[in-house]
Amino acid sequence: AQKITQTQPGMFVQEKEAVTLDCTYDTSDQSYGLFWYKQPSSGEMIFLIYQGSYDEQNATEGRYSLNFQKARKSANLVISASQLGDSAMYFCAMRGMNYGGSQGNLIFGKGTKLSVKP
């Protein structure tokens, strides 16, 4: 069975500092994708970054980078230079492949609530 584990229910970070949000996953699929989403209090699920299981380079998108360690099955999100607007829930998710080769559904972790202090 596929599973995502986020062990940090809540985290604090000082404005302008970097922060790492942990995510480990479990899957038997050879091909899968790893995702990070930000959900502010408004409820919208904002896509941040994606890493494919066969991608050799770690994904980066602006201030976001994904530290992908395949052997350890971890996909940590690093946010550099935190801003007050980064305060939100952050969800790690994974999507494997269905039998038949099509993409499967997203499996989410329980999330990490990040609070940025001024």
Next chain:
Amino acid sequence: KAGVTQTPRYLIKTRGQQVTLSCSPISGHRSVSWYQQTPGQGLQFLFEYFSETQRNKGNFPGRFSGRQFSNSRSEMNVSTLELGDSALYLCASSLGGIANTEAFFGQGTRLTVV
């Protein structure tokens, strides 16, 4: 390029009623997936539609159903509403082919059942 659009944003219904939620995916995306988010259960997969066919289904009762139209817009229907159906319903849009690609969400529909 327009994002994923969900309507309505907020909805209040009475137990026993039915409700229909709508999701318009990003242009060119053929896969629409629906998720339910509650404080207790977190984010749970409802179903996925691709090219007007339900391709994948989560573990929800038959009261939850959906469909997809030829323009890839999708609707989700919940019949005989229960208090426990109160949740944020999110839809995700992606290309949907054999390759795993990004998935983008709409702003969600917040359903309250009273």
